[in-house]
Amino acid sequence: ASMTAPRLPFLAARTCSAAAAFSSLSSSPLQCCPVKRTSATNTNSAPLLSASRPGAPAADGVGSADLNRLRASAMPVADSPLPTYTDPHELPRPLTGADLMESGGEGLKVAYQGFPGAYSESAAKKAYPHCQTVPCEHFDTAFQAVENCTVDRAVLPLENTLGGSIHRNYDLLLRHELHIVGDVRLAVRHCLLANRGVKIGDLRSVMSHPQALAQCEHTLTELGIEQRQAVDDTAGAAKLVTEQMLQDTGAVASSLAAELYGLDILAENIQDEKENVTRFMMLAREPIVPQVDKPFKFRPALCFHLKIGNLHNSSRHLQFLH
Template sequence: MASTACLRLPFLPARTSSCSSRSHRVPRASSIKCCAAGAGTSSVSISSAASREGVGAVGADGLVGPPVPVPDSPAPAPASRDLHWLPRPLTSADLMDAGGEGLKVAYQGCPGAYSEAAAKKAYPNCQTVPCEHFDTAFKAVENWLADRAVLPLENSLGGSIHRNFDLLLRHRLHIVGEVRLAVRHCLLANPGVKIENLRSAMSHPQALAQCEYTLTEFGIEHREAVDDTAGAAKIVAEKMLQDTGAIASFLAAEIYGLNILAQNIQDDKDNVTRFMMLAREPIIPRTDKPFKTSIVFSLEEGPGQLFKALGVFALREINLTKIESRPHKKRPLRTADNNSTPLKHFDYLFYMDLEASMADPKTQNALGNLKVHILD
């Protein structure tokens, strides 16, 4: 069995620009961060423009709704000021080339992980780079140790992978594509071990949860959680465990020399994970192909604020495919001034996916309208 290792970057410094000119610094993102997806998926940061006073209830595009900031020039604002200082933007042709030949693609986990399968599906001819943690994969691309990263964003059973949502806000990588992978779990064990010999199952916590009913039917009582599915297979093989099986892919069985005792053991057969493809360079949004745009923002406190935020898209017939909220980590819990009023809520970040391109004027108008309501 070949020895495998994951990339570790414990003290890797952040990459700095060689230019000392102040005018070449990348501007900080404002309260709205957008990730536009399409034939590829790109991400850009939208810089807030100050709104002019006296704007009525009719938007800049003629739609009735909450007040809209009116630009000084009739020309639409650029999708992002960041684009002027980033490396050369990618085009759809860059993303649809010869299967990523020559690209190094980082993923989290050991060889044989589902994330590696997703990377190979996204870039069939790429060289995969296993990373110990999600953060390591982000840093590998930022520091030019890899060209792309393919990381999970959402599972049809387990929901969102919140860690990667948080890392998207901390790192300056751009979403340039999306790939979906059907997850087919297998029960793996060392040669000679049978299902009736197993007392414990080892895997990622989500994989264990997705196979709970089947494992119980097999009479496997104990569960042991590890960082990833392929890592579980590696541990079972290296330690020659006789009473513990791993839940992982058939590829992991081949890599680590394990037998497949059962296939498709997930309780729900429709088990799909959505992965994002990340790059240092953004993709240029277009209007001649279907695009998805992902945004994150926070709102001012008050009744109807979320309704107004959603309304700016509904009025322009922009379809929303996902909305989710998470407590804002950088804002403390709001408390009452006295004991007579109950504890107030957190400030929240709202994550939203739109079926729209940043190159479409109505999308830019909608985001301009949204900026009236966001919390800076």
């Protein structure tokens, strides 16, 4: 959602299971659901080998339910028959160093705000090239999805060269207990998109994320397009233009969005400043995961809130962002 998007109720009344959330990933983004902490997502399907080796001591505290089951079947007692394994290839394989160094984000689910084809999705793919991206309706939804283990990471915009900071995400950082584990910069190249057969001269209006509209304001005016319509994300704008078969309204979005939603590219690189970079942050439940997340460089930017009349206590709320 944009900086101007209305704040959703913090906790919605219904529950939301991970299975339900993933049932329609490609078409609609995740919606807000209550924050519910569950056990961490296991991105590696292979249990530890020590559990399946007969007579080996159990690894304390690691998957104890499974260990107990394996122990019961694998450790023969006087009267029970020896276990018979039909296909050794179906047995769990040992974890290797490579499993612990999934540098491309294999097996990670990464939330972003918007529809498929949004710049945030490209940033998520840049940060974790082999991840599975998960569209979310609002920034809050992405924060909650990490917190309740529906996903492993979120990649959200923090600031850009033209529009400045995205304050909504700074606010959310204070209200949630997630960690910034890295950042990624994306050069944003906006395109003017429209339905097949529509010409620039036919367009009276253009739809996009407010930051994208602001970044192209001068060029759009020069092209003779006067009206602006703000929506939650650039790809969502492209989707609307297609679905409603609009003939007098275009979208400002990426070339990827043009491809995904079957729109023509009427003009490329239409941002007023050719150097247009947005910086995204990578969020996780734990402070840092070596080899998966690049260490985050600290910069002297601060984010804090004050309670009126409680100034002396404000350092408690101080958070170092970079």
